[in-house]
Amino acid sequence: MQTVTNLCRKVGFIREIKRMSLNSVHTKTRTGFVDGGKYSQGRPSYTEEAVSYIANLLIDGKLSGPGKGNVSYDVVELGAGTGKFTEKIITKLPQDIKYLATEPMDGFLGTLKDLCPSVDTKQCTANNIPLPENSVRNVIAAQCFHWFASVESLSEISRVLVPGGRFVMIWNNKDWSVPWVKDFEVILSNYYTSDTPRAINRTWKTVIENFPGFLCKEHTFKTGIDFQGNKDFVVSHFCTISVIASLPDDEKEAVRQKMYKILDSHEETREKDIIKIPFETEIYHSVKA
Numbered sequence: 001m002q003t004v005t006n007l008c009r010k011v012g013f014i015r016e017i018k019r020m021s022l023n024s025v026h027t028k029t030r031t032g033f034v035d036g037g038k039y040s041q042g043r044p045s046y047t048e049e050a051v052s053y054i055a056n057l058l059i060d061g062k063l064s065g066p067g068k069g070n071v072s073y074d075v076v077e078l079g080a081g082t083g084k085f086t087e088k089i090i091t092k093l094p095q096d097i098k099y100l101a102t103e104p105m106d107g108f109l110g111t112l113k114d115l116c117p118s119v120d121t122k123q124c125t126a127n128n129i130p131l132p133e134n135s136v137r138n139v140i141a142a143q144c145f146h147w148f149a150s151v152e153s154l155s156e157i158s159r160v161l162v163p164g165g166r167f168v169m170i171w172n173n174k175d176w177s178v179p180w181v182k183d184f185e186v187i188l189s190n191y192y193t194s195d196t197p198r199a200i201n202r203t204w205k206t207v208i209e210n211f212p213g214f215l216c217k218e219h220t221f222k223t224g225i226d227f228q229g230n231k232d233f234v235v236s237h238f239c240t241i242s243v244i245a246s247l248p249d250d251e252k253e254a255v256r257q258k259m260y261k262i263l264d265s266h267e268e269t270r271e272k273d274i275i276k277i278p279f280e281t282e283i284y285h286s287v288k289a
């Protein structure tokens, strides 16, 4: 009886820790990154060039640094979402590499586990990584560092990294200067508040560059992913953006209709069966100082 009571207490305690930890994620993460299926269908993958570039950095990182003894993982991915980056990068890494994909949101973690069944996963935020200090060779963050760019998360990433360990970030950025994309931005801007993190304003860069624990090794831009489809495809993609994904159904439908109107109003998109969403790849590579 005593054992059952203790077990229930332990389960309750773990749930409370999880709740407290999830409270540290932004509201738009909690409401906008819920449906793993829709996100996974609507978001682009990553280019071969960018994935190979990062894989080579990680392989180099695996071979350097302290011996295997203290290392719990060669790579820890933060905010792995539904596994869009994970599924690509693991095909380019040696089979014996120890890879951990982490994600705070239940709905995304479920899709990640289905998509990458051979990868270790853990539910956690970047502020609270359940691993010992100096035990990870590389940390990566795909399309997500802007969500947790803070002194708290950088201190936590630095804590788990081995001395000289790498922290690598990648983004697929849309080209917001293209006229029809610019019009989509006007719609989106109605839903962004001043505290909603966005990759394009690069606040994340100021945060990491003011943090003494990391040194920038390279900040580079590469050809973007080829991501194209019909008008439904384009609208579905924009509806995976957290501020839209988190809207109630009727409001989301109104936004969808406005998006179709934009596509019908531009010469480059009006008569097109296939529309290319313009992307550029951004990679930021830093090391623990």
Ligand SMILES: C[S@@+](CC[C@H](N)C(=O)[O-])C[C@H]1O[C@@H](n2cnc3c(N)ncnc32)[C@H](O)[C@@H]1O
Binding pocket: 024, 025, 026, 029, 033, 043, 078, 079, 080, 081, 082, 083, 084, 085, 103, 104, 105, 108, 124, 125, 126, 127, 141, 142, 143, 144, 147, 148
């Ligand atoms: C735009 S999605 C990117 C997902 C995935 N990495 C990809 O490439 O598609 C942003 C991800 O960051 C995660 N995220 C948001 N806040 C976080 C935090 N504080 N710690 C860790 N992950 C976080 C979200 O749950 C979501 O999965």
